[in-house]
Amino acid sequence: MTSLNVENLHVSLGGREIVQGVSFAASGGEFIGLIGPNGSGKTTLLRALLGLIPSTGGISLNNVDLRTMAAKHRALNMSYVAQERDATWPLSVETVVSLGRTPHIAPMQQLKAVDRDAVETAMREADVADMRERPITELSGGERSRVLIARALAQASSVMLADEPTSALDPAHQIRVTEIFSGLAANGRLVLMTCHDLSLAARFCTRLLLLNNGRLEADGSARQVLTAENLQRVYGVQAFFGEDEDKLVVVPRSAIG
Template sequence: MTPNTAPRLVANHITVIRNRRKTVDDVSLTLNAGELTVLVGPNGAGKTTLVRAIIGLIASKGSVSFDGTSLRAMTPRARARAISYLPQGHEFHWPMSVDSIVALGREPHADPFSQTSAADRVAIERAMQATAVTEFSSRLIFELSGGERARVAIARALATEASVLIADEPTASLDERHQLIVMDLLQRIAHDGTAVLAIIHDLALAMRFADRVVVMHEGQIAANDTPALALTPDRIAEVFGISVNRVETPDGPLLIPSRAL
């Protein structure tokens, strides 16, 4: 973790009510520069709902500020420059080239009729280099593997040069190698100064890569701490209904699921 962390995105008392039920109940969360925060919890815990509420995609109670400014007071374009959001799925619907897709990340910086500027080209190239997709730049997105598409999606978000990056299940449907590649990439992005929040299901990945782990359970935060303190065997048993074995490795502690409780 970088030593000079500072709050970038602060959410206070976020509550979401759907069908007369609180799916997110009075949750407060701060995302710090230079820190990879991983949000975990069982299915239905409210993780995606919380994220969508924080960035204003669904109605909620509470407040969210970016660098001290209320998100509600910011224009949609200003919010898009401040926060990059990767939804679930890495879905692409058009046969576009990789460089064209990454260039879409620059849209918040110009009107639809603007020419690509020198600053745009620098940001696009930097994002592609950071995610190691430059070699695919002229290929169509549908020609790439799932792991390669995931990196292109992250490159598009990086091209925005936002101070906050939020990724919803960026490792879903990827094999183990590409899960490690994506998590290592998100960690490096965070440690370069971006405030990164990633929703993932794999507790071993959370333990391995996160600077901070937030555990959600039944719409509330059950823990918000370092991985070792947030993901204790007792808490995992209570929240996830499983027992785990903790194994010390040269890369740090590893969680291995043992059995359902």
């Protein structure tokens, strides 16, 4: 089973410590929501896990130090949906999604049947199959988000890292994408997703990590983490708490102070 271990992780950028001593262990089958206010270190944490920025402390995947892992091997094991969705080149949607198969093929090699099947499945799941020929530069922000999610799905890695993947989506696609991630976890993969929609995270994530000022403030189930005290202390808000089909519903309703 996939295992990710983070021990006393520190990240400094521009002379300021963004992530301060974060430690947690995660395994396949978990859908983890990384939550916290703006500037709490969520994106920096994901980028550090991917080796995109320098960090200190321990980061291991299946007991292998991620910092020593070859780039291709890391790409076979970890996919990433970045928060930035700008598109520079007018590549077709199908071509962009096909790039997710790059770690699985040799240089200059054509896609095989298994690769084409993975691309088709990913486009269908992300609801972008009907725009396969359209240039990604002509799509709306929400449509581009779904294309990039499809690319990560086509990568078929054991760990999925997604940075606010639902932020530009309409409500139906927010639910659909989160259901897809939930299904990945149910099938044994590890998913870490940053999210500002607390009810969405509470409904679908099996575990929440609450970050604040670079530190891990709480780690546990939605009911353990999304308490009135935590929301007041970390977010500075009062919230409505309810229930829907035995799932916690959390709606911030007023700022404190």
